[in-house]
Amino acid sequence: MGACVAGGAYLPIMSDETLMVEGNGSVFLAGPYLVKAAIGEDTDTETLGGAATHTEISGIADYKFKTEQDCLDQIKRIMSKLGPVPTPVFDRGQARAPNKDPAELYGIMPADPTKSYDMVEVIERIVDASEFDQFKEGYGKTILCGYARVEGWAIGIVANQRKIVKNKKGELQMGGVIYNDSADKAARFIMNCNQKKIPLVFLQDVTGFMVGSRSEQAGIIKDGAKMVNAVANSVVPKITIIVGNSYGAGNYAMCGKAYDPRFIFAWPSAKIAVMGGDQAAKTLLQIQVNALKAKNQKIGEEDERKLLEEIRGRYNRQTTPYYAASRLWVDDIIDPAQTRYVIAEALQAAANNPDLPRFKVGVIQV
Secondary structure, three states, X not given: OOEEEHHHHHHHHOOOOOEEEOOOOEEEOOOHHHHHHHHOOOOOHHHHHEHHHHHHHOOOOOEEEOOHHHHHHHHHHHHOOOOOOOOOOOOEXXXXXXXXXXXXXXXXXXXXXXXXXXXXXXXXXXXXXXXOEEOOOOOOOOEEEEEEEEOOEEEEEEEEOOXXXXXXXXXXXXXXXXXXXXXXXXXXXXXXXXHXXXXXXXXXXXXXXXXXXXXXXXXXXXXXXXHHHXXXXXXXXXXXXXXXXXXXXXXXXXXXXXXXXXXXXXXXXXXXXOOOHHXXXXXXXXXXXXXXXXXXXXXXXXXXXXXXXXXXXHHHHOOOHHHHHHOOOOOEXXXXXXXXXXHHHHHHHHHOXXXXXXXOOOOOOO
């Protein structure tokens, strides 16, 4: 229904069937202007690679239509004759609406991404009957893991708890941060879901792994590596929803784009970056100030403040979900109240491929 040129010309021709609309569709390795420049031939789009050329002369295309609607109708007829869909390997029961109103999600999420909230309240407005069976509920509390259903589909949920929690040792842990115990718990849960053939849903609101000498000495790197290993080697469908912050290595561990989720969606409240805007702006400012000092150039306090604001503003603009979606880092920006239906559609699509490879995490060196 449009132009396919150069490398793009190979894609429709490698399809099972190729449909073209007269006057709109064209397929060629080089357009009329390039042909003229390269070999001096005068030609037009239709003669070079229009619908008539490819359905009646070259034989490259299979169907020709006068309108786009006729073309779309033919696609429906072709799809209606496909063989039976394989039986899904994932469990699906009777769908039940959440007991808590999904529309309340708008009031649960704070406008300030640094504020805390209870992620359990979010989950209970997404899952069937608001039932969420937590795995290791009293351990590794900054990550919530558990089983639920969405529109009847059985799922395993891995979500960042954003409220401040206290562990059994009496230590306070900041919400949205991955600690040793939460990484250990999440890794085990992810492996369990793979063994049970239960799709995984990640709800991201993560600022990263805990840093500092205490965490390093406790082995945060090895525990984080174990979680990343489990995510990277998962074979069940992974669906990621970025509801808030998605920073740094936390993005990786919570199945960011680089870890091959089947679908990745974002709420309008999402923030996607290497680190938070304030931290990034201050870090970049220090680098620029030090560079100026190395050239024996001085910068006053007022100039430093203006530079900080400029960097912060530029950085914050680039952390929005709209910036991410425009670069295909997320598949769609969704209405929070529609999250359960989006997840269900994604699971329905994933269920059309029943072929799951064997789950192998390899040798976990940690």
